[in-house]
Amino acid sequence: MFDISTFMLSQFLVVIAILFDLLSFQCQSRKYILSCLVIAGLFISAHFFLLSQWTAASLMLLAVSRYLTSIFTQNKKLQHVFMATAVLVSAITFTGPLSILSCIGSCLQTKAAFCQQDKALRLWMIIGTSFWLIHNALAQSPTAVLMEALFISSNLIGYYRFYIANSHLR
Numbered sequence: 001m002f003d004i005s006t007f008m009l010s011q012f013l014v015v016i017a018i019l020f021d022l023l024s025f026q027c028q029s030r031k032y033i034l035s036c037l038v039i040a041g042l043f044i045s046a047h048f049f050l051l052s053q054w055t056a057a058s059l060m061l062l063a064v065s066r067y068l069t070s071i072f073t074q075n076k077k078l079q080h081v082f083m084a085t086a087v088l089v090s091a092i093t094f095t096g097p098l099s100i101l102s103c104i105g106s107c108l109q110t111k112a113a114f115c116q117q118d119k120a121l122r123l124w125m126i127i128g129t130s131f132w133l134i135h136n137a138l139a140q141s142p143t144a145v146l147m148e149a150l151f152i153s154s155n156l157i158g159y160y161r162f163y164i165a166n167s168h169l170r
Contacts, residue, residue: 006050006051007050007051009050010046010047010048010050010051010141010143011047011141011142011143011144013043013044013046013047013050014043014044014047014141014143014144014146014147015143016043017039017040017041017043017044017047017147018040018143018146018147018150018151020036020037020039020040020043021036021037021040021147021150021151021154022150022151022154023036024036024037024040024154025122025125025151025154025155025157025158025159026154026157026158026161027158028118028158028162029118030071030118030121031071033118033121034067034068034070034071034113035067035071037063037067037113038064038067038068038071041060041061041063041064041067042064044060044144044147045057045058045060045061045063045064047141047144048060051139051141053098053102053139054093054095055089055090055093055094055095055098055099055102055103056098056102056135056139058089058093059086059089059090059102059103059105059106062082062085062086062089062106063106063109063110065082066082066109066110066113067113069082070113070114074114074115074116075114076114078114079110079111079113079114082110082113082114083107083110083111086103086106086107086110087103087107089103090102090103090106097138098135098138098139101131101132101134101135101138102131102132102135104128104131105128105129105130105131105132105135106128107128108124108127108128108131109124109125109128109129109132111124111128112124112125112128118162119159119162119163122155122158122159123159125151125155126152126155126156129148129151129152129155130148130152132148133145133148133149133152136148
């Protein structure tokens, strides 16, 4: 499997990713949200590589390029290209149910990344992240489970701050 030091390093990388994930949804700008997700994605991908979770690691690298691309364009054709690529990557690296969960999570987060409004981006991210949370629990990465739970929580707090608490001001 992997030794304890490799496992600990993988968990430390997720701690760094958590900081960027939490920061991401406390911003209202799509550009800043997605920029934070690029940085977090690099650390998360390295985490999965250390754990030999090849589908998840590859999909996170794909996510990094997807987030970078979606900063500059919300072209739906590119969204479909990224979704098709996620399915292809998942098929090539397929190892069972974990590959399916990470593929679904990746496709839903792809939809989120190409939303023009941050409100829709947040909602699709919550759904996609839920699949990653289950994936990470089954992959036995406790820090990654914490990361996804915090990511969803931060996203919900940001959603509340920007769309519910301030709704009376509109």
